[in-house]
Amino acid sequence: MKMVRSITLALAVAAVGYYLFHGLTYVPSDEFDSVVFGWVGWQMSLPIIAITSVIVVFAFTGEGIVAALTGRNSSEFRDGLTGLGTIESFAQTGLTLNDQPQVRVEFSVEGADGKIFHSSAKMIVPLTQLALLRPGVVLPVRYLPDRTDKVEVDLSGDASAAQQALNESLIRKGITTQHKLDIAERGIATQAVVRSLSVTGTIRDGHSEVELGLVVTRPDGLSFATRVTKFLAPGSVGQVQVGRILRAHYLPENESEVVIALPVNA
Structure with a gap:
């Protein structure tokens, strides 16, 4: 974008420069000619085109404009x-x-x-x-x-790059662990109903630790009860109120470890 702008500016300066040079150095060829014709003629279009081009190019190469037109990030x-x-x-x-x-x-x-x-x-x-x-x-x-x-x-x-960045951030802050992320990736996807909710009082990076009593549904339709702890942002507490249905993952060989999934921007 910088190169396009630079080239456009250079051409605009050259066009205006030529127009001024032509007007200032024009010499009438006969008695019917006039110095006015040095400024009036086809060369008048040069500064008009130059100024218009600069406005258009700078408008359509502004921040966010290219992305809006192409649906892609800028090459930079x-x-x-x-x-x-x-x-x-x-x-x-x-x-x-x-x-x-x-x-x-x-x-x-x-x-x-x-x-x-x-x-x-x-x-x-x-x-x-x-x-x-x-x-x-x-x-x-x-x-x-x-x-x-x-x-x-x-x-x-x-989405994988964004999820990876989020996962690494949560691990650094102690909000989750790699083990829990592995369960979320490899475990059985199911649903869980919140049966109880209590706040432990522990706060980590602005996230409150809560203890949830869950009833988790197995693929065969049967269910089992378990308890999990999770650090939640203040805006996410409303998503785990008693009676709410949550997306969950667990490993069949260890039903005591259940991971729930909540949207980042609720």
Whole structure:
């Protein structure tokens, strides 16, 4: 995008320069000619085309515009590292594309190495999805290690990369373990009903530890009772109230270990 802008600017400067040079150095050829014709003629189109081209190119190569038009991240960030961006705030920039606003989002980003940094991204957001942007929402982002002031929301559709980044973050914070992630990956997918809920009082990285009494359904239709502990963000506690049906995984050889799955942005 920088190269396209640079080339456009260079051509625009050359076009305007030629127009000025032609007008200033024009010499009438006869008595019916005039110096005015040095400024009036086909060359008048050069600065008009140049200025129009600069406006169009800069508009369509702005942050978030290319992604909105192509549905892909820019080439600069396409192979960037995947991090987790938590929305801190957002505001419309005033620019629109097909009546869809451009939004500047301020993120707190946790990188692949666990380091936290502040960054921002500009993107075109459909009006129907604007309400989904709110502080606390976590989105996968692409970033460059040597330039963390700017990120792009990941548009690759690679859910495995985003899940891997989330898993590594939860392990670093002590919210989950690799063993529990293995159960979630290899275990039998089923449903569990919350029978009881109690808070242990332990807090870890802003997550409260809760103890859940579950009734888990086996594939054969029978069920078994068990208890599990899990660290939950404040906004997720409402998802595990008594009577709620949850997605769960367990290993047949060890029914005492059950892992429940909850959406990140509830």
